[in-house]
Amino acid sequence: MDIKNKSITSREDDFAKWYTDIVTKAEMAAYSKIKGSIIIEPRGYAVWENIQRGLDKMFKDTGHENVYMPMLIPESLLQKEANHVEGFAPEVAWVTKGGNNDLEEKLGLRPTSEVLFCDYYSSKIQSYRDLPKLYNQWCNVFRWEKETRPFLRGREFLWQEGHTVHETSKEAEEETHRMLNIYKTFFEEYLAIPVITGRKTEKEKFAGADYTLTVEALMYNGISLQSATSHYFGQRFSIPFDIKFLNRNGEYENPYQTSWGTSTRMIAAIIMVHGDDNGLVLPPRIAPTKVVIVPISKSEEVKNKAYELLNNLKDAGISTIVDDSEKSPGFRYAEHEMNGVPIRIELGPRDLEKNQVVLARRDTYKKSIVPLEANLVNEVNTLLDDIQKNMYETAKARNAEKTYECTQLDEVAEIMENRPGFVKAMWCGEEECEMKFKEIRGTKSRCIVDNEKPIDDKCICCKKEAKHLVYWGIQY
RNA sequence: CCGAGUAUGGCUCAGUUUGGUAGAGUACGCCGUUUGGGGCGGUGGGGUCGUAGGUUCAAAUCCUACUACUCGGACCA
Numbered sequence: 001m002d003i004k005n006k007s008i009t010s011r012e013d014d015f016a017k018w019y020t021d022i023v024t025k026a027e028m029a030a031y032s033k034i035k036g037s038i039i040i041e042p043r044g045y046a047v048w049e050n051i052q053r054g055l056d057k058m059f060k061d062t063g064h065e066n067v068y069m070p071m072l073i074p075e076s077l078l079q080k081e082a083n084h085v086e087g088f089a090p091e092v093a094w095v096t097k098g099g100n101n102d103l104e105e106k107l108g109l110r111p112t113s114e115v116l117f118c119d120y121y122s123s124k125i126q127s128y129r130d131l132p133k134l135y136n137q138w139c140n141v142f143r144w145e146k147e148t149r150p151f152l153r154g155r156e157f158l159w160q161e162g163h164t165v166h167e168t169s170k171e172a173e174e175e176t177h178r179m180l181n182i183y184k185t186f187f188e189e190y191l192a193i194p195v196i197t198g199r200k201t202e203k204e205k206f207a208g209a210d211y212t213l214t215v216e217a218l219m220y221n222g223i224s225l226q227s228a229t230s231h232y233f234g235q236r237f238s239i240p241f242d243i244k245f246l247n248r249n250g251e252y253e254n255p256y257q258t259s260w261g262t263s264t265r266m267i268a269a270i271i272m273v274h275g276d277d278n279g280l281v282l283p284p285r286i287a288p289t290k291v292v293i294v295p296i297s298k299s300e301e302v303k304n305k306a307y308e309l310l311n312n313l314k315d316a317g318i319s320t321i322v323d324d325s326e327k328s329p330g331f332r333y334a335e336h337e338m339n340g341v342p343i344r345i346e347l348g349p350r351d352l353e354k355n356q357v358v359l360a361r362r363d364t365y366k367k368s369i370v371p372l373e374a375n376l377v378n379e380v381n382t383l384l385d386d387i388q389k390n391m392y393e394t395a396k397a398r399n400a401e402k403t404y405e406c407t408q409l410d411e412v413a414e415i416m417e418n419r420p421g422f423v424k425a426m427w428c429g430e431e432e433c434e435m436k437f438k439e440i441r442g443t444k445s446r447c448i449v450d451n452e453k454p455i456d457d458k459c460i461c462c463k464k465e466a467k468h469l470v471y472w473g474i475q476y
Numbered sequence: 477c478c479g480a481g482u483a484u485g486g487c488u489c490a491g492u493u494u495g496g497u498a499g500a501g502u503a504c505g506c507c508g509u510u511u512g513g514g515g516c517g518g519u520g521g522g523g524u525c526g527u528a529g530g531u532u533c534a535a536a537u538c539c540u541a542c543u544a545c546u547c548g549g550a551c552c553a
Binding site for chain 2: 014016017020025031033035083084086087088090091111112143145146147153204205206207208209212229296297298326327328329330331332333334335346348349350351358442475
């Protein structure tokens with residue numbers, strides 16, 4: 001199908017430009033006067049709301065409650081956990097004045113809220129009966145990033161952060177894994193984005209964590225994106241923050257904690273995994289508008305039919321709009337394709353004559369004809385499910401193509417140069433060997449995966465005994 | 477943060493070399509016509525030339541600083 005494209009750069013020619021073109025042309029976000037703080041426009045925000053709705057339900061179903069913490073953190077509080085400060089200090093923005101007066105203690109804009117939660121928990125938790133605490137908050141955070149791109153890396157962005165406190169390490173570790181799996185499920189079932197999950201290396205883990213579990217996704221261009229993380233803290237925060245409880249043996253003990261989060265970066269992932277040269281492609285399950293009806297004619301008959309179909313679909317809970325604007329049909333097709341609407345229903349005089357409508361799907365551009373006497377709601381629902389599934393399968397097949405098993409370090413250089421993706425390789429666990437990868441176009445360990453079968457018994461780098469199977473890639 | 481580039485109407489860009497009264501296409505408004513993949517004709521409105529300084533009789537054009545974006549590199553819990 002020959003589709004004219006006046007507006008956006010091809011993703012093959014210039015992926016970075018293509019990405020920002022979609023963000024702005026599909027009106028997901030606009031630039032603001034503040035570097036790194038974007039204006040999330042209605043379409044982008046509606047996607048975020050659907051993401052929130054989906055995830056929030058999964059959190060609530062597993063016993064979590066939402067809370068809200070302050071945006072400002074006193075400097076002294078931020079400094080309580082050494083590794084944590086070291087990790088975040090370089091990118092904290094500070095409030096130093098109230099009106100015209102200097103503040104006695106400067107206040108950091110939260111880059112993440114561990115210390116706020118910990119401070120709160122220290123005053124709230126006294127007995128094992130107070131545990132577990134399973135809290136989450138939806139909020140914005142600030143990190144003074146040097147390089148920013150809409151949704152992908154901002155100085156201000158929206159996210160959720162879960163912070164839980166448990167009686168035992170076992171319980172806390174189970175929580176860490178439970179939340180990782182919730183993210184995995186959400187990415188695969190709602191966003192149609194296949195992911196790999198595993199553990200970060202010591203070097204890459206969250207500042208202050210015992211260990212970090214991660215959800216990694218591969219973008220269309222083979223660059224990987226850290227899309228969600230789940231951290232096990234052990235007692236690393238509860239000790240310095242003096243959170244303690246009287247345990248079942250009548251002794252004071254520091255509890256075990258976790259934190260987990262994901263952000264508006266998911267929207268970047270949706271764009272970079274599913275988008276094409278005609279714009280955004282939204283997975284049906286999170287698309288704010290699932291169906292657009294385009295009447296091809298201003299005749300009353302066609303128009304009435306369009307609105308009749310609209311009502312049928314809306315009554316069935318399918319978010320639908322009619323676009324009866326003056327634009328030519330081709331213009332309207334292109335516009336809704338840019339915006340990523342999963343299904344377009346074309347309806348013209350010719351269809352009315354034949355007593356049918358045309359369903360065009362966004363993911364493959366294939367059109368199908370549905371007789372008017374058929375159950376349109378069923379047809380649409382079936383098609384939405386199929387699109388959702390197909391988008392996932394397409395992304396999964398591409399990932400498979402871009403995932404390479406390597407046993408020699410020099411193969412990695414060729415791959416990252418010519419056809420970047422995930423390299424699966426064995427690693428001895430030494431940082432020295434981990435660093436060798438960095439010399440190859442900044443390739444980094446993305447995650448350690450324990451549940452796949454080893455591909456070699458020697459480290460790809462030093463040839464000593466291999467301990468871990470690791471996915472390596474170039475990261476955003 | 478380092479190197480290179482870009483910034484002119486909503487968007488894409490010409491004009492900058494060689495200083496001399498702001499241009500086009502597209503989009504937008506209105507009228508008409510049309511409608512099965514970004515239609516056609518007419519007409520109208522819209523720009524402190526990224527921001528702030530400087531040089532000059534005169535600056536979109538030359539100089540300086542800053543900001544934003546793009547590419548490459550460094551960094552990225």
